[in-house]
Amino acid sequence: MNSPRKIIIISLISLFSFIVLHSQQLPPNVLKDVSRLTSKEFMGRGFSYNGNLKAANYLAERYKEIGLNAFEDGYFQSFKFPMNLIIPVPILEINGNKMDLGDNFIPYPLSGSGIVSTDDPIIYASNGLILPDQNINDFKDLLINDAVVVINETLTDSIKNNKAISPDDISKNSRIKNAQDLGAKAVLIKASNLVYGAPKSRFNIPIVDVKSETVDEKINNINLNIVSRFDSVKSNNVIGYISGSLYQDSTVVISAHYDHVSALSEDCYFPGANDNASGVAMILALAEYFTNNPIKYKIVVAAFSGEEEGLWGSKYFSENPYIDLSKCKFMLNLDMVASGNKSIMAVGGKDFTKQFEILSFINDSLNLGELGQRLNAPNSDHYPFTQKGVKAFFLYANKGTQPYHNIYDVPETLNWNSFSDIYELSRRFIEKL
Incomplete structure (x- = not known):
């Protein structure tokens, strides 16, 4: 019977193979980011072994490398929430x-x-x-x-x-x-x-x-x-922004939650590769692209925490925003974007039909496969924004199979073709806003 320790060793070997295979097919640094975020160093990005804070510090370092601007209080927006x-x-x-x-x-x-x-x-x-x-x-x-x-x-x-x-x-x-x-x-x-x-x-x-x-x-x-x-735990949203080429008061928000479900021992942690190291790697890749290719609106890049426990980070930001939400043109949330089987789902697609038409046109022009639409639901970090009147989609890779909330959600199980499809769809959609 495989032990968690054996699985980790096999994962590292397999991940190296993935890096060799996919390094020229993906945006720069995606594999590096997924590898770090799912590593033992961050222990499931939860609240055992200080993994959540270590992950937040890593993201702040990446924001600085990319050249994201910080708001007045820096990259961190601190908050507390209860959990078992x-x-x-x-x-x-x-x-x-x-x-x-x-x-x-x-x-x-x-x-x-x-x-x-x-x-x-x-x-x-x-x-x-x-x-x-x-x-x-x-x-x-x-x-x-x-x-x-x-x-x-x-x-x-x-x-x-x-x-x-x-x-x-x-x-x-x-x-x-x-x-x-x-x-x-x-x-x-x-x-x-x-x-x-x-x-x-x-x-x-x-x-x-x-x-x-x-x-x-x-x-x-x-x-x-x-x-x-x-108990009550302290965590941080990691927030940065890219200045708009024309407007600084109108914004687009791209987000992903970086927290996962932590660790139960030093040898048993939950890597959370698809959920949601994949989404975090994607917003970092989008941030790198738009830093060099800004759109007319300011882009806010938000890595939220506390999503797994009940959308705490995105709720806190929506109640204590760094921006005027009434001038937020759109919010795009990315969660579990490296699984699926030639199918993408847009939660909120049935609510915000004009924006979904744009998304659908891009999807069809790129021949990305099935694009589904669902009514808005409180199932990820887009939802608190919609409750404040902000139009938003939550995109995820649909269909197929993928380990979920267990020790087997590791990088070698990810579907990088799905990741590339959603990245390209997201990038072009943001450019069309």
């Missing part, structure tokens, strides 16, 4: 076998602190559902109090496709809450995939996701230790 911090290093043993962190298990992002010993009872509770209207109670007649509850994450199609059942009532959080409310000491979730997230709240008991195939046999005993702390 999983303190390294979580430990899990099942039936006396130590589980590999990141590969076999991860703590659930909303996990509370707690210790489970081998003497604690273990109760299987199917999917952990309580649905009175459907006459379903997976906890019926089970002695849940002070027990470790094992839940299967995967639901049957009859449950998932039942329109009479609210999605909230069958969500993972709802099922964990069912167990917690009944007095469970801990929850172990048998999951098909290990997907880590940025926690916005916290349960009162320890919770872990375990890959289903690693716990095929009956669980007789568990040894678990998780420490978490709900």
